[in-house]
Amino acid sequence: MPHSIPDIRSGDVAMPAIGLGTWQLENGAAQPMVEKALELGYRHVDTAQIYGNEQDVGAGLAAAGLPRDQVFVTTKVWIDHFREGDLQRSVEESLKKLRVPQVDLLLLHWPKPQPPLAETMAALNDVRDRGLTRAIGLSNFPSALMAKAASLSAAPIATNQIEYHPYLSQKTLIAKAKAIGASITAWSPLAQGKVADEPVLIEIGQAHGKTPGQVTLRWQVQQGVVTIPKTSSEKRLAENLDIFDFALSDEEMARIHALARPDGRLGNWLDKAFAWDAE
Numbered sequence: 001m002p003h004s005i006p007d008i009r010s011g012d013v014a015m016p017a018i019g020l021g022t023w024q025l026e027n028g029a030a031q032p033m034v035e036k037a038l039e040l041g042y043r044h045v046d047t048a049q050i051y052g053n054e055q056d057v058g059a060g061l062a063a064a065g066l067p068r069d070q071v072f073v074t075t076k077v078w079i080d081h082f083r084e085g086d087l088q089r090s091v092e093e094s095l096k097k098l099r100v101p102q103v104d105l106l107l108l109h110w111p112k113p114q115p116p117l118a119e120t121m122a123a124l125n126d127v128r129d130r131g132l133t134r135a136i137g138l139s140n141f142p143s144a145l146m147a148k149a150a151s152l153s154a155a156p157i158a159t160n161q162i163e164y165h166p167y168l169s170q171k172t173l174i175a176k177a178k179a180i181g182a183s184i185t186a187w188s189p190l191a192q193g194k195v196a197d198e199p200v201l202i203e204i205g206q207a208h209g210k211t212p213g214q215v216t217l218r219w220q221v222q223q224g225v226v227t228i229p230k231t232s233s234e235k236r237l238a239e240n241l242d243i244f245d246f247a248l249s250d251e252e253m254a255r256i257h258a259l260a261r262p263d264g265r266l267g268n269w270l271d272k273a274f275a276w277d278a279e
């Protein structure tokens, strides 16, 4: 019996601390993984328009047959749909594919210099006001731009979904998100699988009877960070959820933080108009 998953309060919603990431679950692969994840006890699924799998995620949600309010569903608006009108239409399409009347969280996938952020934030608030999403948020927004988006939004920013794993410090963004009442959601939380070979994580894991992946995910949720590991393996699906029966000491947390390095970033598609936080 899995331990129950804690919620992380985030803007105006409570997000289950761990969810299933679905990027690269393509050609129908997302449907069985979503279904299996929900059977195992996951209650949070992350997708995006650009992943091309909203339809399969929707089929997995439908096949699992859980009451709609038992599963936290996030999708993201792709940058081609940031104009007033386009954004709303694209979200209606996402909902049709996902087979739900409303998602729980809708994110802007990457920041973009045009159209003006005020226009996009107004459209994002409009879909929330119309009930197409319960909450709104951002993804890949550096801290200054995150604060600007928050200042342009009537609704609170629930989360900023950013790359975060032991090799990449996100000290500044985590502190700034907290200051505006938002959470951080960690993408590529396992550094795309690289954590499995990390001696420090292997050693800490041995002390707890856990794998390096489990230690990493525990390190994130223990900081109040939401995490969304992806896997295409049923074995790792269960492994990644089994992180709520142990705790890392302050010293272990600090050893993992110390793994951050300047070249630790894996995904860098930020528009040149913006700059990442230094750390």
Ligand SMILES: NC(=O)c1ccc[n+]([C@@H]2O[C@H](COP(=O)([O-])OP(=O)(O)OC[C@H]3O[C@@H](n4cnc5c(N)ncnc54)[C@H](OP(=O)(O)O)[C@@H]3O)[C@@H](O)[C@H]2O)c1
Binding pocket: 020, 021, 022, 023, 024, 046, 047, 109, 139, 140, 161, 162, 186, 187, 188, 189, 190, 191, 192, 193, 194, 196, 211, 212, 213, 214, 228, 229, 230, 231, 232, 233, 236, 239, 240, 267
């Ligand atoms: N907002 C954004 O711009 C953005 C960008 C990237 C990702 N994301 C989101 O974040 C999710 C996760 O990120 P990600 O898919 O890039 O990377 P990730 O979750 O860090 O790593 C996934 C990789 O790690 C392997 N893996 C899974 N569990 C493992 C474990 N316990 N131990 C060792 N290896 C393990 C997987 O292999 P197997 O499949 O073989 O298990 C896969 O190759 C995505 O699916 C997506 O939902 C968002």
